[in-house]
Amino acid sequence: MVTTNTTWALALADATARLAAAGLDEPEVDAALLLGHVVSASRTMVRLFADRLLDPAQATALERLVARRLRREPLPYVLGYQEFMGLRFACDxxxxxxxxxxxxxxxxxxxxxxxxxxxxxxxxxxxxxxxxxxxxxxxxxxxxxxxxxxxxxxxxxxxxxxxxxxxxxxxxxxxxxxxxxxxxxxxxxxxxxxxxxxxxxxxxxxxxxxxxxxxxxxxxxxxxxxxxxxxxxxxxxxxxxxxxxxxxxxxxxxxxxxxxxxxxxxxxxxxxxxxxxxxxxxxxxxxxxxxxxx
Ligand SMILES: C[S@@+](CC[C@H](N)C(=O)[O-])C[C@H]1O[C@@H](n2cnc3c(N)ncnc32)[C@H](O)[C@@H]1O
CATH class of the missing domain: 3.40.50.150 (Vaccinia Virus protein VP39)
Structure with missing residues (x-):
């Protein structure tokens, strides 16, 4: 469960563990993309600024996204977009x-x-x-x-x-x-x-x-x-x-x-x-x- 006052690093580890337990193929990639979506950061930035804290709204938003992915909803539907030929397409x-x-x-x-x-x-x-x-x-x-x-x-x-x-x-x-x-x-x-x-x-x-x-x-x-x-x-x-x-x-x-x-x-x-x-x-x-x- 993602809680407030959690660092990005802890949130990433928690989400990764839960997605892995659900049998997803790339739990760490998914977790980093979901966290990055919530805090408006790339996967690299998520790791570079791992000691930053999630605010309450971000913690709630991340929890919702992880829950959707745990139900095996495709990652692009959860994120709401997918890149194709370098263009960003809305996706649902x-x-x-x-x-x-x-x-x-x-x-x-x-x-x-x-x-x-x-x-x-x-x-x-x-x-x-x-x-x-x-x-x-x-x-x-x-x-x-x-x-x-x-x-x-x-x-x-x-x-x-x-x-x-x-x-x-x-x-x-x-x-x-x-x-x-x-x-x-x-x-x-x-x-x-x-x-x-x-x-x-x-x-x-x-x-x-x-x-x-x-x-x-x-x-x-x-x-x-x-x-x-x-x-x-x-x-x-x-x-x-x-x-x-x-x-x-x-x-x-x-x-x-x-x-x-x-x-x-x-x-x-x-x-x-x-x-x-x-x-x-x-x-x-x-x-x-x-x-x-x-
Ligand atoms: C495999 S998806 C591909 C969608 C898109 N071209 C892409 O590459 O992501 C196939 C699409 O064909 C549409 N489709 C299926 N049968 C069709 C039909 N008889 N006439 C027109 N479109 C159809 C579906 O609604 C779906 O959007």
Whole structure:
């Protein structure tokens, strides 16, 4: 129990011990981030100024946050934010916690959009993010490629509300259009999209019950469940996407690290060319890129 007149060091040790006893993977990191959040200090500062005292309000706030984490609520939900591509995104139960793995997808799409801008300086490439969740892909693309015009869809209205808040907070709301609906259905038919990115649910339904509690009990099932083999929505989007893509437009689909062969196959079967597997920083297969050549 965190009490008043406790030093930061003692509060950190107490929170770490309780989080460790609850079986969390990185109790000390979590404890330092929670304490840092309460006292507005980085993890390093928390250790450097370990002899400072918590005031009563801080002690109460820390106790509440530790209690939430002890219930296995994901750390980013407890903190209320997650960093993605160097940007801070608000994060809560309305949408999936942003994963750093997805940065591989963002980087590939940014490179393609920047190349398109360099080839045609007069153009403003249009790009779509299907299943935008908290908006990390849509907002990052708009932020990193100022000439890009971005559409983002999701079937979850609460997720779209969070994504719109993130677009506003990061200064790109004027260049991102959010639309509620099924996959690419809400996209306009009179826009030729240079590319479509999607991090859709891809976990096989039968594997959901075996996920760690942070994911299984807290993140929206609608953001996780990809059907029998996990690829139902990826297949459907790959079939639908050519109706929205410009000639030589691209589709970039995130998947689990053991699904790259299956995703390559489903794109090849539908006529996509120049297939390329995109890997994350750990070298794991993370997404497949394909170009639509009518
Ligand atoms: C795995 S989460 C990814 C969210 C975000 N793109 C990210 O990378 O953090 C998948 C998202 O797809 C949305 N989704 C699921 N089925 C959908 C559908 N049929 N049409 C549109 N969006 C859908 C979910 O609501 C969820 O926000």
């Amino acid at each position: 139960q309305r949408a999936l916690v942003p994963r750093w793995d997805t940065e591989a997808l963002a980087e590939r799409a940014i490179a393609a959009l920047r190349a398109a801008c360099a080839r045609r300086p007069e153009e403003q490439p249009c790009v779509a993010d299907i299943g935008t969740g908290s908006g990390i892909l849509a907002v990052t693309l708009a932020h990193e490629v100022p000439r890009a015009r971005v559409w983002a869809t999701d079937r979850s209205a609460p997720a779209l509300a969070l994504a719109a808040e993130n677009a506003a907070a990061l200064g790109v709301a004027a260049r991102v259009i959010f639309a509620e609906g099924h996959l690419a259905g809400p996209l306009p038919r009179d826009v030729a999209f240079a590319g479509i990115v999607a991090n859709l649910p891809y976990i096989p339904s039968g594997e959901l019950s075996g996920l760690q509690p942070e994911v299984r009990d807290w993140e929206p099932t609608s953001a996780l469940d990809g059907g029998a083999d996990g690829l139902d929505l990826l297949r459907e989007l790959a079939t639908a996407a050519p109706a929205y893509l410009s000639p030589r437009g691209w589709l970039l689909l995130e998947h689990a690290d053991d699904q790259s062969d299956a995703v390559r196959d489903l794109l090849a079967e539908r006529g996509y060319a120049d297939l390329e597997v995109v890997r994350d920083l750990a070298g794991r297969d993370r997404a497949v890129w394909g170009v639509w050549r009518p």
